[in-house]
Amino acid sequence: MFTGSLTTREAPGGPASGRAGTTSTMRPLWLLAALLALGQALPFEQKGFWDFALDDGLLMMNDEEASGAESTSGVPDLDALTPTFSSMCPFGCHCHLRVVQCSDLGLKTVPKEVSPDTTLLDLQNNDISELRKDDFKGLQHLYALVLVNNKITKIHEKAFSPLRKLQKLYISKNHLVEIPPNLPSSLVELRIHDNRIRKVPKGVFSGLRNMNCIEMGGNPLENSGFEPGAFDGLKLNYLRISEAKLTGIPKDLPETLNELHLDHNKIQAIELEDLLRYSKLYRLGLGHNQIRMIENGSLSFLPTLRELHLDNNKLSRVPAGLPDLKLLQSSQHFQPLDSRQPLQPHSTQYSPTAPHQASTFNPPPSRGPGLNFLLLMQERSL
Template sequence: MRVVLLLSLLTLASSKYYQHVNVMDMMRNYDVMMADSGDDDDSNNLNDHYDICPVGCHCSPRVVQCSDQGLINIPAKIPADSLMIDLQNNDITEIKEDDFKGLDKLYGLFLINNRISKIHPRAFKNMNRLRLLYLSYNMLTEIPANLPPNIIELRFHENRINKIQRDAFKGLRKLHVLELGANPLANGGIELGAFNGLSTLYVGMSESRLTAVPKDLPTSITELNLEYNKIFKVEVEDFIRYKNLQRLSLSFNQIRSVENGSLAKIPNIREIHLDNNNLKKVPVGLSSLRYLQVIFLHANKITSVGVNDFCPIRFGEKKNLYSGISLFANPVKYWDVHPATFRCVGGRRGVQLGNFRK
């Protein structure tokens, strides 16, 4: 069941544009939350109703919804047994030290789309059960200090963070999903050791002004999103640390070449997105990736496709069948592509060639 929750978080974390989070939908996964937290106390009191509720908010069992209320501060008198607090789409500018005092049972805190530029270093004190912290679409310029230790998902999409300091996520050993997209980071803004101690599975750094693949991300990552950056080349050393990668997205960059041997460093990869770049040929090494099933190469400048670009040369060599290869919107003449080129694709619909239009 933990996998189900993680998949839903990944879907949400990979969204390019702001989407309102439906907190009640998340509450339907409450049994997953309790299993993850390891807390059994008060699990039979979910049907208890609040006697108090912040002005202008709507309260249901353990959920406080205060979105779209024009709030400029965190409301007072939030019930102490709250699990979820929804403060999306308000005008909150600051989180003070005692704003969440006494809310030590909180599981999810949603502060998306406010004007938050300052968070007190002790604002999250004693919030050891907090798992979901959504701070996207605010005005933060740095990663808040002293984040709750048991967080499993952090979202900072579209803030003003231009630097990630060493040990910025210190102590977050349970973090699975980290979304940092649409911040003016650039490669120089990531200090060596910024991700020390993390065992994160997903890292999102799209729209971050990166000119190269970051070299110091957590070695545990299985999914990396680097879409909409300014990366112009993939080099051999780019993925040496990321041997567990299963999904890689480099769409909408300026990549002109993928150095020979680069893809061999990620032998467990299942899905690669290299569409909307400036590649002139199919990257070398795809045929050696045993588990690769999806490769997107559309909207590049590829002029020819070799018969062994995708499939192993030796007959009988084990290789998972492709479910998707996209080559449309390239100046390649599809009638010149040998039929045997796609001999390891599972079905005719698995290949998209199409026509090239200037």
């Protein structure tokens, strides 16, 4: 683990002793926060600031290996992992090693004086409304850019051009009406949920051969908003389009998907051809929809499926075609299947659950071919 001093830009005239005291006090607190954040991190959840800061070089390499991205997409060499101690730090921000944290400052523009060797720039929870052409000029080593919870409505078409090694772009909870153009080809993870995006045009993801994770839920996307070929060329492992306005499973999503989350939409039925191309799925989330019917045979196209979430729908029976179910859990005000008995399609082996019983989702380790986990909660008339 790298060690080094903390740089905090203070107002002119601040006492030197105050800066020294802040440095000695903040260092152990920040490291403790880092350890806590890492210990509680879950896959594909929004990461905290210090998930990137602790030994940033090793974390970058781990992310790269997990993503399957090629080594040319931004992982620094060993020389680049040497910590640097630049005196450049924007006013009011906290700078440590190559991490610049400028969150919660009421900023209206991207700050200047960011060191060129910065790998993480955290600008979340500000009032930034526009990303201009030269806002990130010179930041060729930037690995992660956090712009969550601002007021961004406009992004210049060349705003991200200098970011040749950017792998993580978090720009959720803004006011965007379209996906930013000309995203860096090095990008591995894009989180753009909770904006105002209604359309995903063809070609918007062209050239992003390293991308494997997109989170775009919480946008008013309808099925008609996806142009044919919108996802052409992508080799995604993970896609979430929850809390949108979908009435069916979108067409022509990447065939490489391992996880597809479409919870909290208005999907009414699963038809035979809807899942035909997604043979690599092992986790499918369809909870909190309006599904009344799953056509017989539609699930047989998912030979590697391990987890299927169908909670809070309008199904009257267990869908047919489920391969070798191993576990079933249920929740409050729902009637669970008895997971100790062999499951047959359309089974009626129900037993009432306690009024306030709630289950936790802890899927078991894979025990060979077949579905290991099904979360199917059928609402009981009260």
